[in-house]
Amino acid sequence: MYGKGIFKGMWVTLKHFVATFTDDFRMIGRKYNKAEGIEYRMSKDVKGIFSIQYPEEKMPVPEEFRFIPFLLYDTNEDGTEQIRCTSCGICAKVCPPQCIWIEQTTNPDTGRPVPEPVEFFVDIDICMNCGYCAEYCPFDAIKMDHDYEMASFDRIDAHIFNKEKLLKPAEYYAEIRPLNWEREEIIRKEKAEKKKAAEAAKAARAAAKAEAAGAE
Amino acid sequence: MTDEKTIEVPDEMRAQVALTNMADLVKGNLLDKPYNWGRRNSIWPMMFGLACCAIEMIATAASRYDMARFGMEVMRPSPRQSDMLIVSGTVTKKMVPQIVRLYNQMPEPKYVVAMGACASGGGPFKEGYNVVAGIDKYIPVDVYISGCPPTPQALLNGFMKLQEKIDSQSINRERWYDKEDPIEALPVPVLGPDIMDPRDYAMITKQAKA
């Protein structure tokens, strides 16, 4: 019969339409606009269509999500801030569109580089959010942020991020990427211990040498 | 009326209170609030996609993110019917004349949103020989949205920023309500040995002589 296919199609559309509302009714009294509600409505079991009511509710951001990079600093026990970046320049080298500029510090007395950048720039008008800088940083000093709400009226001043604007506390990172943080902390601790052990061994060797020299 | 009083309105009350006095009423300021309320909730974007960002723009228009909640679902393929130009992707030199022409054809008030790194400042392709380092070199941009590509929610955030801008505009201050001073169309660039902006002609000639 001519027109049967059209009716079949209309039937599917109608089913979708009804399912969307029955889904809504089913969610009454439950936490619809919380993460678990959204999780449910994104799953395989839902038949209807759903919308996120941005900005009141937001899609849960997965841990691996990446946007613009930021720099990490640790807060020491005495309250001073320790930037993790050593300005080794690997992020600037692996950056595909070359949007990272790093200025190394040199010690004015010795003229040798000091492991902390004077300045660190990211031009976010060039950045392609690829995440290489975070992936290849050997010191876990640069990471990808989750904050995507960055619309602005101006770009000339607002879109080149300097060190000040890029720096965020390590705790923030631990909060947005708990699993990565855990994994990296274990490795960092191991490394720190190894370093300590190596230093202790070196000191011991030096002491032994000094002793031997003294004995002669 | 020399003794105009100013009344302080606390920030949290600003959205609810419409303050006016006789002078403003005469000038038409009282109309701003309802007028802008109407405008901000029925911005019609132009159906115009450039590159990768256009896909995210369509995803934003689809059911999960649903631009219709902002009154923006009426995507018009014709510039004559649209209020907002979303520059969604890399702008190439070959495409610039068309974009400027489309912008000129839009009726005022018109807004331009530069979506993504490419439209804002060239993005990862900035160094390319056929890529324009930001559409704002050729047409004025109101809101820049960063990201490559911005997620649908980042785009919605940009739209809210634009609504903020519309809210702050007043009928008697904006240039397009000014009858005395009509707005000239922007000069359309020409594709020569490289792209030529008519505004740069003097400089090009000067460079040849130097």
Place this chain on the structure above:
Amino acid sequence: MTEELVVTLSALETRFPDVVKKDERKGYEGFLVDTKNLVEVATVIRDELGYDYLSSVTGVDYLEEELLEVVYHFYRSTGGKSLVLSVQVPRKKAVVPSLYDLFISADFQEREAWDLYGIKFEGHPDLRRILMWEGFEGFPMRKDYQEAFFVEDQKPFANRWPEGKVFRSEDENQFGKNVQYPKGFDKPKKWDPEEEDLLYAGLQELGKKDSGDLATDHVVVNMGPQHPSTHGVFRMAVVLDGERIVALKPVMGYLHRNHEKIGERNTYLHNIPFTDRLDYLSSMVNNHGYVLAVEKLLGKKGAVPERAEYIRVIMSELTRVSNHLWAIGFLLNDLGAFFTPSLYAIEERELILDIFEATTGARMMNNYFRFGGVARDFPPGVLEKLNSIVFERLPRKVDELDVYLTDNEVVASRTKGVGVLSPEEAIAHGVGGPVLRASGVPYDVRRADPYSIYDRFDFDVAVRYHGDCYDRYIIRIDEIRQSLRILQQALKDIPEGPVLLKNPYNIRVPEGESYGRVEAPKGELGFYIVSDGTANPYRYHVRAPSFVNLTALEKMCVGQLVADAVVVLGSIDIVLGEVDR
């Protein structure tokens, strides 16, 4: 060298002594042919040796040797490895005979080589610039061409570290823009734009009136670059006789963002995220093709662990499903079913994107594949969700789409018998993917020249035989079903283990040439790479399926109504990021 190629070589050498030589350069696999005998050799290759499918034509600039080279990749449409021919011409006088008469697929690709390298193809009927505009100064892909924002020949740039003083490139340019003009160019006002004239002259020639007493005229209609149905910034210049199309020329380049030039400045690693932006609807398949090409050169160093191979296949097939969903939705959009089918398709695509976002970190620009594996394993919980979608939701939804659209009378009457492409024409035009298979040619790179671990899976190559828009629509539904079959097998068999053994940032690639090809959702996606042993590719070329598929657009559209041109274009499923690169 494979056995097949040895046979071919001996056949060619006996036929053409002194004309065809084995390419003796280190790491090269092809044959060098004398320029003047090229057409003759190509005829023999096509008619006697069975290499009837010319896949890729591209130029290479060997600046030091003062040579320009044109590289051709031929295949048999029945499957098998490639045959690579190259011809070399001096840089100053670069003229090569055109293969247009033998293989129409050379049409756009030769025009591209002319546009970017300035290699003149003698006998090409319409040799105009294709990606840039007529009148543009210089041949940008030549090694000695420098763009306005030129910093250095190769990345990483020295001014970024250790003394990186931030700057915007446009502030360094005297015009404040990304422009440069030739020396002594001082008459901008008198500039005569000639690009359109040439295009229209060609169109007039094609659409010449044959007879008729009534004085009628043809109308030229330009669809695009801003047009709701062109899927981006694509333009068709159409000559109409009433409502019927008598001639059509695609005009492209409106999204030409210099992928290859930037790719040659980049290091090998830098290019992976750039490939995401080629066909931005199926990023991870692009990743796959590129890493395959580089891994071929890397040899043992590029070995991929088992689990990573499975993840690669899973991701590629998921990409294919999401791409086809999108293609079907927007084909229906072009038919006038405004947004309802595409809304349902996007809804399912969003579920796949959720998995991409959780695993790779981004919805579209995944940047997930690395040389020798993938960037990271599935985070906890993702595999369960993936299983639930692949085994339960997607099969159900594909059936629903099928019920919803396939029997629909409007769809059938708009698409059946429209834009027919016969199998012989399809092969001659070099089209690939669903467009080729809908014409009855069962050619799928996953079967014809298996890569990764596709030879382990049980799946059918979807074929349809009418070659019209309806078949091109329905074959995508078939392919989604086959992809789901592969996904279900892969998810059952996926082993435990590492996904990436080593991840160095400064990778060096041995000398040689390499061509990695994969079955992208739109057709054969090839990456041609020439390495000179440094950290940056010497030549980086993308054989983009959408670009070559468009060669057949004119053939499919002529004789149809103008409204059908929209449907034909929708059924080819192009993505402009890939067409223009």
